[in-house]
Amino acid sequence: MDQRNPAPQNVRMTGSALPLIAIDGPSGVGKSTTARRVAERLGWQYLDTGAMYRAAALAILRTGIPLEDRPSLERLLAGLDLTQEGGRMYLASEDVSEAIRSQEVTRMVTPVSADARVREVLVDQQRHIGSRGHWVVDGRDIGTVVFTQACCKVFLTASPEARARRRFLELLAKGQSPNFEEVLADLQRRDTADSTRAVAPLRKAEDAVELDSSDLSLDQVVDWIVARHQAHS
Numbered sequence: 001m002d003q004r005n006p007a008p009q010n011v012r013m014t015g016s017a018l019p020l021i022a023i024d025g026p027s028g029v030g031k032s033t034t035a036r037r038v039a040e041r042l043g044w045q046y047l048d049t050g051a052m053y054r055a056a057a058l059a060i061l062r063t064g065i066p067l068e069d070r071p072s073l074e075r076l077l078a079g080l081d082l083t084q085e086g087g088r089m090y091l092a093s094e095d096v097s098e099a100i101r102s103q104e105v106t107r108m109v110t111p112v113s114a115d116a117r118v119r120e121v122l123v124d125q126q127r128h129i130g131s132r133g134h135w136v137v138d139g140r141d142i143g144t145v146v147f148t149q150a151c152c153k154v155f156l157t158a159s160p161e162a163r164a165r166r167r168f169l170e171l172l173a174k175g176q177s178p179n180f181e182e183v184l185a186d187l188q189r190r191d192t193a194d195s196t197r198a199v200a201p202l203r204k205a206e207d208a209v210e211l212d213s214s215d216l217s218l219d220q221v222v223d224w225i226v227a228r229h230q231a232h233s
């Protein structure tokens, strides 16, 4: 375990009772894979809030509504039917798990997730989902806005270079020919957008513990979070 990261047993837990582990952090840090694995280990459910913003962006793209057209946006948001089941994301009853990973959606999700009204609607849905049962939830504002009473808050980080290297290797493994500098620049653009937006910017909750995963394997990160949770439950 890296010296920069505190041992799990030395970490203070929040005093609240909500059985929910909030994992926030920047793009490409491995939150989704980590959160899914932590949920599997604990037998808890997993909610990917980034996938919800992506599905909302896909719905907006498909209808062609400009974000400035507020009445049309309101109508779309009122009928936005999002569900996650078995690790898949559904828009109405359509499985959009692959469609939400397209470059077009990835571009569109930045302005969509910066829209206060979109966030209001999705945060409501997330609170409704997480209010029953035991959850591991990942995103950008889970510990700071959505579930401030989460029993365990982790702010997962890694250097931009470490995140870009992982993303670069993922794209290579998919048979693509990525350019490292472009991958790095894209991550940095998303970091800036996520942390400087007016509504719910990415930041560490005061009672979250930061885990720098730059030099850790996925297994080490998962073990650390599970150990931290178990040491305090």
Ligand code: DC
Residues within 6 Å of the ligand: 027, 028, 049, 050, 051, 053, 054, 109, 110, 113, 114, 138, 139, 140, 141, 142, 190, 194
């Ligand atoms: O984690 P991701 O890359 O799938 O997230 C997609 C986008 O949604 C990203 O631009 C950040 C945004 N997001 C957000 O603003 N708040 C969340 N709770 C989750 C994701």
